[in-house]
Every structure is written in structure tokens, then in C-alpha cells.
Amino acid sequence: MTYRIFRNLFHLRKMFVYVALGVTLFLTIYFFLLKDEHNNKEPPGPKPWPIIGNLLDLAKASDNMTLSMGILAEKYGEIFSLKIGSKRTVILTSKEAMQTILTNEATLARDFSGMFADRSFNKKIGIAFSEGELWDKLRPWAFKTLREFGFGKSSDMEHFIQDSSQRLFGTIDDKIGTGKSCDVDVELIFNNPILSIMWQMVVGRISPEDEPYIKLLAEKGDAFVRSGILGTGIVNAFPFLRFVFPKALGYNVQMDYFNTSNTIALNLFKEMQEKWSTSQTTPTNLLEAFVQNFSTDPKIFNSENFQLTFQDLLLASTDTSSSYMEFVILFLVAYPDVQEKIYQEILKVVPDGRDLCFSDRKEMPYIQAFFLETHRKGRVLQNMLPRRALSDIAYKDYIIKKDTIIMADTRLYYESQENWTDPDAFRPERFLNEAGQVVNAGNIISFSFGKRNCPGELHANIVAFLLVTSLLQRYKLSVPKGQEMPRLDLKPGLTLKPYPFQATFTKR
Numbered sequence: 001m002t003y004r005i006f007r008n009l010f011h012l013r014k015m016f017v018y019v020a021l022g023v024t025l026f027l028t029i030y031f032f033l034l035k036d037e038h039n040n041k042e043p044p045g046p047k048p049w050p051i052i053g054n055l056l057d058l059a060k061a062s063d064n065m066t067l068s069m070g071i072l073a074e075k076y077g078e079i080f081s082l083k084i085g086s087k088r089t090v091i092l093t094s095k096e097a098m099q100t101i102l103t104n105e106a107t108l109a110r111d112f113s114g115m116f117a118d119r120s121f122n123k124k125i126g127i128a129f130s131e132g133e134l135w136d137k138l139r140p141w142a143f144k145t146l147r148e149f150g151f152g153k154s155s156d157m158e159h160f161i162q163d164s165s166q167r168l169f170g171t172i173d174d175k176i177g178t179g180k181s182c183d184v185d186v187e188l189i190f191n192n193p194i195l196s197i198m199w200q201m202v203v204g205r206i207s208p209e210d211e212p213y214i215k216l217l218a219e220k221g222d223a224f225v226r227s228g229i230l231g232t233g234i235v236n237a238f239p240f241l242r243f244v245f246p247k248a249l250g251y252n253v254q255m256d257y258f259n260t261s262n263t264i265a266l267n268l269f270k271e272m273q274e275k276w277s278t279s280q281t282t283p284t285n286l287l288e289a290f291v292q293n294f295s296t297d298p299k300i301f302n303s304e305n306f307q308l309t310f311q312d313l314l315l316a317s318t319d320t321s322s323s324y325m326e327f328v329i330l331f332l333v334a335y336p337d338v339q340e341k342i343y344q345e346i347l348k349v350v351p352d353g354r355d356l357c358f359s360d361r362k363e364m365p366y367i368q369a370f371f372l373e374t375h376r377k378g379r380v381l382q383n384m385l386p387r388r389a390l391s392d393i394a395y396k397d398y399i400i401k402k403d404t405i406i407m408a409d410t411r412l413y414y415e416s417q418e419n420w421t422d423p424d425a426f427r428p429e430r431f432l433n434e435a436g437q438v439v440n441a442g443n444i445i446s447f448s449f450g451k452r453n454c455p456g457e458l459h460a461n462i463v464a465f466l467l468v469t470s471l472l473q474r475y476k477l478s479v480p481k482g483q484e485m486p487r488l489d490l491k492p493g494l495t496l497k498p499y500p501f502q503a504t505f506t507k508r
């Protein structure tokens, strides 16, 4: 018996040695003898390992995932290749590369796998991850319809935004009580008000029954975005891992948000279908228009497509704009002289203290320059949403092969000394000429390029302008007494935001 055990152990050890020798031989051949997988026309990049691709190179470049791609770009240039798992990926880091490649119609598709497939019942539906005929029809229809209900129209949006900001100021005033000031945790204060603005345009109302859903979506949406960029990268590279380590990779949190959003949207859709079957009125919101079009084109205007359109609109507008607003407060607090200049500009344009309208913005170049500088330093979507090449694409001497994932990372561009002379400084004046007019706004590329760029730019600008001006009319912002200056670097996540900080809101 003992002899048999020893003999088996011996065989096992021999087998292990053979396997180890085999693997070593394979890796040696792979690295030294096999022809380089990058044909010389593909953009350069570190040599990928079998199975894991360049995940180790990314991890080695920096333990801060927001920096990794930029660090590799310093070595390989404005366009370089990586393999994320087995996925061939190209990273763009210069404005020229992004502008040229992302406006090419062959890059209108998206990467679609792992959690991005699970969130949409494994179908390419909705706006942000659909493609082809459905995307061609749904995106223009959704934004044309939203515009009818106020989206991107300052006069209509003013009403929604004032409503949301009043509620936010109410909470701050309650906290101040009979005093003059209070310290506020800035993290997440804008999520709920900003989500409410888009909710009103999509659903057409905020009833007391809607409030808990808005709160739930704001909270779970934030948890989704914070659920770990590393986890999402790994899950996209090795989709099966999401079922093996769902908790560690953030997959549970992500699915929790998707399921919550899809259930809320489905209930709204059914409720509207019932209403429509009894009284047929002219639509006053996106949901109503969606349901009314169901009978004419059920392939597009069905409940699943509504669920994903609802999710795309609420998530894309809320997290980006709220994180951007957190950066706005951070920079106002960190640079009191900048805050004072904006306040003086507000006083000059509306000395009587009336609410500002978006049309006042054209008289206010300094605040416009401040918003541009905030986009440069507070890079909410530093890594834009991944695209996918529909055919081979030529750029300079390189070829991006069909089906390559295309990612853009704006950090190096925004931090380049060559482009900005003093990139580390927060200096809105860089966007003003000697006559005090706004210049070089086109150098801010945060909303991307081409037909698949961000459709929410104007909406985001209106929201930021009206929220910030009304806030500064009421409060002066500062670092709380006895606290250190908050961190100015960016907190990693699917989108970037400031690290948690407090600001003192003092009534003017």
C-alpha cells in the first residue's frame, strides 16, 4: 500500500516536471522564435503574454489605474497596441489621433461583452452600446424627442434645474439652521438633483412615489461606477470570471444596479402602456412618445429597448455631470481667487441678484473659461467609452485591424507641457485672449468626436452653468477651518471624481 502511494506520487511528480517543461518550451518558442504577432503595420506596444495579454504591463506601469495607459503611451507614442486578455486593443492619446480615428465611420461600433452584454439581456439595444440600424434610428429619435421636452433648451431646462437646485439649497439651509455656515460632505450631493432633471424629461413628472426610485438609482448608479475599473477590465478580458468571483470583481454591485434600473423602467413602461390604452393624448415626455410608437415600430419601441434607453440616459447624464460638479466645487474651494472672479462676474451681469439664465453666459467669459479649465483638470471620462473597428483603418503609417477595440485616454494630452505650457497650474485665463474673450475652447475634447460623440454636451453645460451660478449667488465656499486643502488628484473608477472632501458653505 505504502509502495503504491510512493509510486503514484513519483508519477505525479514526473508529470508535473513534464508539464512545467512543456510550458517553458512553449513560452520560449512564443517569445523568441514565433513571428511577432504585431505585424509591422499595427501600432507598436509591449509584447503580450499568452492568455493574459498585457494585463501585467498595465498593472506594472502604475498601481493607479488612471495613470497606467498614459505611462505606457510615454514609451510607445500617441497610438499603441495592447492585448487585454485576448482582445486586441489600440489606445489613442493625442488629440490628432482621437479626432482622426473617432470621426472615421468605421469606428462607430462598441465593445460588447461581459457585464455590458448582461445588462442588456445579451442584446445590442439602447443607445450607448447598440450599433448598426438600431443605433442609427434610436439615438437621433431619442434626442430629437427629448429636445421637444426641453433637453438642451435652456429656457425649458431652467425650470427643471431651478426646481432641483432649490431642493439642494433647502437641504444645505436646513443644515445651516439659524447660523451662517455649515460644513458639507460634497461627495454625492449633486447625484440626486441631477438625476431628477433627466428623470423629469424622460418620465414627465416627479411624484412623491417616484422619489424613492430616484434615490435608489442615484445611490446604486454611484456604487456601479465605483465598483472597480480593474474588475471591469478583467471581466471584459475573461468574461467567465464574473461568475467565479462575482463579489471581488464588483459584478454583483453592477448587476444590482442594472436589475434595479431595468425593473423601474419596465414598470414605468407597463404603467404608460395601460394609460395609453385608455386615453390617447399628445406625448409630453420620452416615455409616452416611446410607448405611443410601439404599435408602428415594435422592433425599436419595445419595452427592452426602453429599459436600456432609460438606463443609458440616466446613468450617462447623472454620474458624469455630478462628478464634474464635484470637481467644480473642489476647484472653487482650492482657488478662492478664481471663485471671487466668478462671483464678481455674476454681480456685474445681474447686480439685482435675479436668477441667471443660460443666455447670460455669453456676457460671462471668465466662468466659461473656468468650466473649460475644470474639464481639463477634472477628467471625468478620461478613458472614453470603448469603440470597435468595423473594418481595417489606416492612421499615419499604421493599420488598426478590423474588430480591434479602440480606447482613448485624454490624460497625456491634457497634461502635456507642449500643449499647455504650464499644465499643472489651474488657470482659466489660458482660455481668454487679451480682450477677455474665450479662445481655444476646441482644445477641450472631453465630449469626444464624430457621430458617436457625447450627445449630452449642451445639457451638461446648461446644468453646470445654472447650478454653479445660483450656488455662488447664495453661498461662499471655502476649506473648513482646521482642515487641510483637499486632494486635487483624481479618484479612480469607471468615471473619475475627486476624493471625498468637505466644503464650508457660508451664506452671502
Ligand code: HEM
Pocket: 102, 127, 128, 129, 139, 312, 313, 316, 317, 318, 320, 321, 324, 380, 381, 384, 385, 386, 387, 446, 447, 448, 449, 452, 453, 454, 455, 456, 457, 459, 460
Ligand atoms: C461632464 C459631462 C459629460 C462628459 C464629460 C461626457 C462624455 C462622454 C464621452 C467621452 C462619451 C463617449 C463618446 C464616444 O464614444 O466617442 C459619452 C457618451 C455618451 N454620453 Fe456623455 N458626457 C457627459 C454628460 C452627458 C450627459 C449630460 C448626457 C445626457 C443624456 C450624456 C449622454 C451620453 C450618451 C447617451 C452617450 C453614448 C452615446 C452613443 O453611444 O451614441 N452624457 N459621453
